Amino acid sequence: MSLQNLLSGPPAIVAAGVDVFSEALRAQGADVHDVDWRPPGFGDPADLAALALDPRRAAANRTAVERLMAAGSVLVDVRPAREVIGLTDRTLLHSGPPLEWENASGPMRGALVGACLFEGWAADVEEAEILLATGAVTLDPCHHHRTVGPMAGVTSPSMWMWCLEDPVTGGQAFCNLNEGLGKVLRMGAFNEEVQARLRWMRDVLGPVLSKAVRGSIDAGNDPLDVKAVLAQMLQMGDEAHNRNRAGSLMALRELSPAIVASGAPSSDIADVLRFIGGNEHFFLNLGMPTAKLALDAARGIPGSTMLTVMSRNGTEFGIQTSGTGDRWFTGPANTPVGLFLGDYGPDDANPDIGDSAIMETYGIGGFAMAAAPAIVRFVGGTVPDALATTERMYQLTLAENPAMQIPIMGFRGSPTGIDVLKVARTGWLPQINTGMAGRVAGTGQVGAGLVQPPQQCFEQALAALAEEARTA
Amino acid sequence: MSPSAPSGGDAAVSVQLRSGVYADSVKLMQVSRRIGAREGVSAVLVAMATPLNLELAANMGLAPEEPTSPEQLLIAVRAADEGALAEALADVDAALAERERSTGTAAAIPHRTTGAGLDELSPESPALAIVSVPGQYAAAEAADAIAAGRSVLVFSDGVPVEQEVALKRAAHDAGVLVMGPDCGTAIVSGVALGFANVVRPGPVGLVAASGTGAQQVSCLLDMAGVGVSHVLGVGGRDLKEEVGGLATLDALAALDADPATERVLLVSKPPAPSVAAAVTEAAGKLSVPVRSAVLSPESPDLTAAVEALLADMGLDVPVWPSRPGPAEAAVPGAALKGLYSGGTLADEAMLLASPALGGIRSNIPLQPDLDLGTDLSAPGHLVVDFGDDALTVGRAHPMIDPTLRLEAIEALAASDEPAVLLLDVVLGYGADPDPAGALVPALTAARERRALPVVVALIGTEGDPQGWSRQADALAAAGCAVFSSNAAATRYALDLLGASA
Numbered sequence: 001m002s003l004q005n006l007l008s009g010p011p012a013i014v015a016a017g018v019d020v021f022s023e024a025l026r027a028q029g030a031d032v033h034d035v036d037w038r039p040p041g042f043g044d045p046a047d048l049a050a051l052a053l054d055p056r057r058a059a060a061n062r063t064a065v066e067r068l069m070a071a072g073s074v075l076v077d078v079r080p081a082r083e084v085i086g087l088t089d090r091t092l093l094h095s096g097p098p099l100e101w102e103n104a105s106g107p108m109r110g111a112l113v114g115a116c117l118f119e120g121w122a123a124d125v126e127e128a129e130i131l132l133a134t135g136a137v138t139l140d141p142c143h144h145h146r147t148v149g150p151m152a153g154v155t156s157p158s159m160w161m162w163c164l165e166d167p168v169t170g171g172q173a174f175c176n177l178n179e180g181l182g183k184v185l186r187m188g189a190f191n192e193e194v195q196a197r198l199r200w201m202r203d204v205l206g207p208v209l210s211k212a213v214r215g216s217i218d219a220g221n222d223p224l225d226v227k228a229v230l231a232q233m234l235q236m237g238d239e240a241h242n243r244n245r246a247g248s249l250m251a252l253r254e255l256s257p258a259i260v261a262s263g264a265p266s267s268d269i270a271d272v273l274r275f276i277g278g279n280e281h282f283f284l285n286l287g288m289p290t291a292k293l294a295l296d297a298a299r300g301i302p303g304s305t306m307l308t309v310m311s312r313n314g315t316e317f318g319i320q321t322s323g324t325g326d327r328w329f330t331g332p333a334n335t336p337v338g339l340f341l342g343d344y345g346p347d348d349a350n351p352d353i354g355d356s357a358i359m360e361t362y363g364i365g366g367f368a369m370a371a372a373p374a375i376v377r378f379v380g381g382t383v384p385d386a387l388a389t390t391e392r393m394y395q396l397t398l399a400e401n402p403a404m405q406i407p408i409m410g411f412r413g414s415p416t417g418i419d420v421l422k423v424a425r426t427g428w429l430p431q432i433n434t435g436m437a438g439r440v441a442g443t444g445q446v447g448a449g450l451v452q453p454p455q456q457c458f459e460q461a462l463a464a465l466a467e468e469a470r471t472a
Numbered sequence: 473m474s475p476s477a478p479s480g481g482d483a484a485v486s487v488q489l490r491s492g493v494y495a496d497s498v499k500l501m502q503v504s505r506r507i508g509a510r511e512g513v514s515a516v517l518v519a520m521a522t523p524l525n526l527e528l529a530a531n532m533g534l535a536p537e538e539p540t541s542p543e544q545l546l547i548a549v550r551a552a553d554e555g556a557l558a559e560a561l562a563d564v565d566a567a568l569a570e571r572e573r574s575t576g577t578a579a580a581i582p583h584r585t586t587g588a589g590l591d592e593l594s595p596e597s598p599a600l601a602i603v604s605v606p607g608q609y610a611a612a613e614a615a616d617a618i619a620a621g622r623s624v625l626v627f628s629d630g631v632p633v634e635q636e637v638a639l640k641r642a643a644h645d646a647g648v649l650v651m652g653p654d655c656g657t658a659i660v661s662g663v664a665l666g667f668a669n670v671v672r673p674g675p676v677g678l679v680a681a682s683g684t685g686a687q688q689v690s691c692l693l694d695m696a697g698v699g700v701s702h703v704l705g706v707g708g709r710d711l712k713e714e715v716g717g718l719a720t721l722d723a724l725a726a727l728d729a730d731p732a733t734e735r736v737l738l739v740s741k742p743p744a745p746s747v748a749a750a751v752t753e754a755a756g757k758l759s760v761p762v763r764s765a766v767l768s769p770e771s772p773d774l775t776a777a778v779e780a781l782l783a784d785m786g787l788d789v790p791v792w793p794s795r796p797g798p799a800e801a802a803v804p805g806a807a808l809k810g811l812y813s814g815g816t817l818a819d820e821a822m823l824l825a826s827p828a829l830g831g832i833r834s835n836i837p838l839q840p841d842l843d844l845g846t847d848l849s850a851p852g853h854l855v856v857d858f859g860d861d862a863l864t865v866g867r868a869h870p871m872i873d874p875t876l877r878l879e880a881i882e883a884l885a886a887s888d889e890p891a892v893l894l895l896d897v898v899l900g901y902g903a904d905p906d907p908a909g910a911l912v913p914a915l916t917a918a919r920e921r922r923a924l925p926v927v928v929a930l931i932g933t934e935g936d937p938q939g940w941s942r943q944a945d946a947l948a949a950a951g952c953a954v955f956s957s958n959a960a961a962t963r964y965a966l967d968l969l970g971a972s973a
Contacts, residue, residue, distance in 0.1 A: 006623040006649055007702055007730045009598050010661045014589035014622075016613050017604025020872065021627065021666055024901035025602075027937065030663050035589045036582030037605055037613070045608035052612035053638040058619050182524045339501035342517050342528035345508075377498045391581040395588045425612060426584040447501075 041427020042459050047466035051421050054469035056303025064298040064306040064322045065399040065417045068362070071297040073173075073230075073290035074223040076165045078210040082157035084174055085145045090121060090131075091138040095153025095355040096313025097328040098141055101132045105314035107188025107350050110441030111152035112139070114190025118198045119156050125190075143309055143320075146296065147174045148288045148355035150281075151186035151437055152314065159198075160206030162286055164226060166293040173289035173296065177201055177209070180279040182444055187437040188350070189444035200271075204264075208272050212258035219261075224254050226290045229283070231403050234364065234414070239372035240287045241356055241365030242433035242448055247283030252276045288355065291362035298417075300325050303472065305465050306398060307418040310361045310430065310453060314353035314437070319457045321420055323468055329461040331454035336436050338449015339377075348446045350439040357432050357453075363401050363416030366431035366450065367393045371406045371414075375433055389431050390415060396422045396430060420461050429453055483514065484557040485550045487529075487536050489521060493545040495568060500545075503567040510563065512556030513549060518564060521546040586624075587616030595621070602665050604628055607653070611635040614650060618642050625705070626652035627666050629861055633714045636707065640718035649722055652707045654861075656869075656902070657683040659690065659703040666705070667871060669900035670935035674699020675734035676781065677727035677760075679720055681710045682767075684814025684859075684898060685739040685774055687931050688958055689765055691940075692778045694933045695956060696790050701732040708815070711743030711766075717751045724751070728758040736762040737781055739774070741819050767816065772823035774816075775957040792960060795944045797953030800925040804970035806890035808832065810855035811877050813870035817896045817929060818857040821962045828971040829853050835860055849883045855894075856880065871903040874910045881911075885918035892925045893918075894965045896958060899932025899943060906938060908946035915950050926951060927965040929958035 015022045016035035025032045040048055051057060081087040092115050094108060104112065113128040116137060122128035131137045142149045149155050161174045179197055183189035217223055229250050236246035252273070259272055276282050295308045304322035311318050318330040333351035340348070359365030369376055370390035373383040390406065393415040400413030418430055429452040436447040495503070500519050507516045515532050519525040521540040529535050534548035547564055551557035583589040586601050593599045601617040603610050607630025617624035618639065626639075631653040643650040651658050656666035657680065662673060669687055671694040678700055680686030690700050704727070706719035720738070727733045738755070743766060755762035763784065765777030779789045808825060812818035815836060822832050833844045833854045848856050857863075858870035858877050867873050877895075884891060893915075897907045904910060918924050928947050932940045944954045955961035 006598065006600060007661060007726060007732075010663050012593055012597060012599040013663070013665070014586055014593070014599065014601045014617075015604075016586045016589070016601065017627065020902055021602055021604060025663065025665070028664060028901070033583075033589050033592065035586055035613075036584055037586075038584070039606070039609065040612075048609070049611040049632075049635055052615040053635060053642070055638075055642065182527070339498065339505055341501070342504075342519075342525070343508075343515050343532045374496070374498055377502060388581060395581070395584055421612070422585065422587075428584070 038427070040425045042455055043424040043462045047463055048421065048424060050466045050469045051305060051462070054303055054472070056472060057305060060301045060303035060323065061306055061398050061417070061419065064301050064304040067297040068294045068417060069399070069401055069403065070168050071166045071171070071294035072168055072225070073164050073227040073293050074167060074225055075162060075213055075286065076217070076223050077163035078160055078206060078213050079163055080157065080206065081155050081159050081161050081176070084161050084163055085147060087155070087157045089157060090136065091140060091157070093140055093142045093145060093147060093149065093153065093155040094313060095142055095149050095151065095353060096311045097316050097318025097330045099139060099313045099315060101139065103315050105350050105353065106439050106441040107353060107437035107443070108152050108314040110188030110190050111154040111185050113441065114185045114194055115154045115156040117190060118195055119158055142355055143311060145174070146172060146292070148292045148358050149176055149186065150178070150284055150288065150356045151354040151435060152188060153355050154185060158202050160201065160210065162289060164286070164289045164293060166297060169297050171293055171296055173292040175285045175289040177205060178279060178282050178285040180275070181281065184444060187435070187443070187445040188441050190442055204268050205272055205275060208259060208262050208264045208268060209255070211262035211264065212255055215262055216258035226286050227403065229254070230287055230290055230364070231405070234368055234371040234404055235407055237372055237374065239365055239368045239375055239433060241284070241359040242375050242435065243372045244283040244287065245280045247287065248276070248280050251283045251286060284356065288358050291358040295358065295361055298322050303469065305420045307361050307420065310357040310432070311355045312352040312357065314350055317352060317453045317457055319453065319461055321461050321465060324461065324464050327464065329457045329464065331456035334451050334454060336434050336449040336451035338436060338447050340447035341445060344438070344446035348438050348443070349436045352434060352451045353437055354434065356434065360430055360432050361418060363397065363414040364404055366433040368404065368406055368414045369431065369433070370409050392428055393431060395426050396428060420458055420465060423458050424462050429455060429458070483550050483552060484554045485534065486548070486557055486561060487534055488547045489536055489538065489540055490545045490547065491543065495545070503564060506567050507549065507560050507564055510556070510560050512552040513560050514552065515550040516560070517546065517548045519546055520544070585616055586613040587620060590617060590620040590622055598661070600624060600660065602627060607631045610653065611639060614639050615642065618646050618648055618650070621646060621648060623649040624651065625658050625665050626650060627656040628652070629654040629864070633709060636709065637715055637718065640715065644718060644722055649704065649726060650719055651705050655681060655683045655705045655708045657686050657703060657705040659700060661702065664901045667898065667900060667902040668703065669694070669933050671933060672699035672935070673701065675701060675732070677701045677730065677733035677736045678703040679723040679727065679736060679738050680705045681708060681720060681740040681743070682816035683708070684896070684931065685741070685765070685767070685816035687814070687898060687900060688774050688817065689737060689739050689778055691931055691933050692775060692792065692957065695793060696778070696782055696787065698782070698785070698787065701730060702727065708741065711740050711747045711751065713744040713747060717747045720751055721754050724755055724758060724762065728760045733760060735781065735785065736760050737777065738762060738764050738766060740766045741816055742766070742768050767819055767823060769823060772820060773959045774820055775959040793940065793944070793956045794960065795948035795954040797948055798951050800968060802968050802970045803890050803892060803923070803925065806892055806969055807851065808853045808855070808894060808965060808969060809884055809891045810894040811880050812855060812857050812896045813859050813877065814896050814898055814931070815857045815859050817931070817958045818855050820958055821894060822855050824959060824962045825853070825966055828966050829969070835862065848880050849887065851889055871898050874904065874907065878910065878914045881914045881918055885921045885924070888922070892927065892965050892968045894927045894961060896929045896931060897943065897947070899930070899936040899938040899940065901937065903938070908943045912946055912950040915952065919951050925968050926953070927961050927968070928952045928954045929961035930954050930956060931958065
């Protein structure tokens, strides 16, 4: 052993702990860097040590990060959920960890009711509620089907889905089509306006997009590289969770020729282009399955303490880690803090909801806040706050993703791969940007803002990972 | 601007549309929130007149009556009375006109972990970490350093031994060194870490499973004009069975490969025999000569080990600096009272004195039947290590905080048992900036009350911040006999007891 790095010359010192040693080193003129150390935010000391010393951890996390970063995402198809994921009759997918109707929040109930009406399983709200309350309709998390859905995430068999593929692993991930803003199903609204839009999406938008995507590929064009669009968005003021303006425009630009060439009636084409162009969150439903592909590629690596899922169902927040596979760690969802539409206020907001925190799990969204200073104003913050948020997230993550660069940080890669151990040690929770749904079913969107996961998800995950480490 | 009439009720309402004004939606939401928080305002919507926003306005009963276009700015406010409404509208204008000022730079985010701190350093330049957080949390910080390919000195005590073993195995695999835990000294390329002295650079490398032992040896090498290349403190447990010399073996190999190191001295308290054998075997295979300064009943003297090393190098042994102190009458039959801050120095004193005095009771006894328990003022020969973990719970090391030892001196002053007091005073970085200043009043007071010869082993160098001579003179002026060698100090104390070995 040479230890060259140790004995080759006067070393710089990183000092964690009592000040007296740092002071003595400074007195010698040494290059001293103090750590602002404090006791971990949570976690049993023996658990923290077991994980810190788990010989599998470093390599496992390296593998997880490599797989996450290597994963690509191209748009290969648009098909109904019934075909894509074999979604059977009387089954609805929802966002977040598993959920019972009794515990479902207002917007989740609204969306589930709306989907029953849309599918024609119920003639009215009362009938839909009976179906749902008696278990006649099966509920299952999107995440159990390689699927993600924003807000309520409710996906029914007739809804069309983006089908994305990772060219590296051949993995697939799916997401329904974004309905736009305001009174929409994913925010818990289900009135006739919502139903009419869902029917139009089923009868016009879905088929046109399907023909466009397939037609373009059949004509010999490369499939749309969605990951590349994500990377470009960060250069254009989007963080790809709460701000998708540039991404939506780029998607419109990329899809337009094939939409026009789809052979659909020109009035339908006009409606489709107008719909996409008028929805600045249109791209979110392409970004989310892109993140999902990458995180699925990093699943199930024994010893890895990296998060693969952060997700909320409006009642609970749930996380999964690579080292603990499909196991959920849940806690009560927090209510976001932010700005409200119109007359709505904090009392109108539902607790945190949606699979869209997959963006932060992937290292963008709230983690790339510095790329989208406009977003920080949702909580009355400043541009320095945006930079500080991203800076802080680097201390929670395992790597910097060179594909997702943040211009204002000198094109530093976004902070990627949330490490449960680092979350515990720093006591800092992941920062998530999110929309806010109305607490009452049928309300729709009431605002947008920032939120953090409940700490207890991470407490449970830490204990479970430590248990795995001890028995490995 | 086109104010509309109130739409009903007794509240004051204004619904305006402005053309040629644009603000983004976030800004407008902030304005709405600010106005909505005003006293007397019950509803407000400041937004571009998009269909969605018009619907929101309609739901609030604030729909404009005239035709609109999405490029127009809608300002709709309902207030309790006309006065509140006028103030609210004026505030809308003020809010829209406000500019944010920003430097565009982030406040520095503090590094919360050793890993985050190391991340900032250039991978090419030499660096290491020093960890002195509570022992139960030290493993994670040290593991950060190992993962970053950096060596680490763990100063913390109370690190579970199985964590020490795991850290040292991981460090070995990563090609780095874990120094410590619980042996807070190292000098790496002239940089003194933890408790360490200002020692001239030289050809001798030390591997030390003993903190104060390493300080004694390195200070004597400095006084002999030799100096050290590096001092690698490997932790007080490294040569015990559980740890098996993991760091000692790696440190020896590192010094073997170091061009600045020509000779190695291995300093330790008594090791486990099996580990000692393995280390001796490994040392024999190195190209650099390794001499042992491992304490045992057969080799009880660190100063002698240094002198033997000087002989190896063909150098004369100097006269080790001392201050003889006053002429004291011998007090045959008196008790030896050794009050130490350094564990290895306490061990050395006991090993040297036991053959002449018989069993010496201690909180770190040479054999279990000599355990002192908790009575630090028990009669008879005793040596107390105030640096032992049991006496440092909730307080700083006695090299920093002299309180407990001063209390023991006061107790001795009040006792009438004939005694000779033997102390160590350790200088250097990390230690009390003026230990003599703390001791002299207590010693002077004690010597005024009773006959009490005081012998001090003063471990340090002239280059130390406290200065060996300055401290020695202050102690000598208070009537202490002062020695730079702990072995010499111990032998002088035995002389005073009439018990020379």
